[in-house]
Amino acid sequence: MSSTLEVYATLAFVIIFGGIVAWAYWPSNRKKFEQDGRIPLDDDKDKDR
Numbered sequence: 001m002s003s004t005l006e007v008y009a010t011l012a013f014v015i016i017f018g019g020i021v022a023w024a025y026w027p028s029n030r031k032k033f034e035q036d037g038r039i040p041l042d043d044d045k046d047k048d049r
Contacts, residue, residue, distance in 0.1 A: 023029065
């Protein structure tokens with residue numbers, strides 16, 4: 001019984017991992033990720049506050 005549970009848990013984690021990877025590389029998310037990736041490189045516009 002515990003080996004069956006291990007198989008299901010491993011399968012669930014692989015599916016979840018695949019979903020996260022697919023979401024990260026989905027073409028419609030590209031623009032947002034590129035904008036977020038530039039945040040550290042942009043000048044701090046609110047430095048005066």
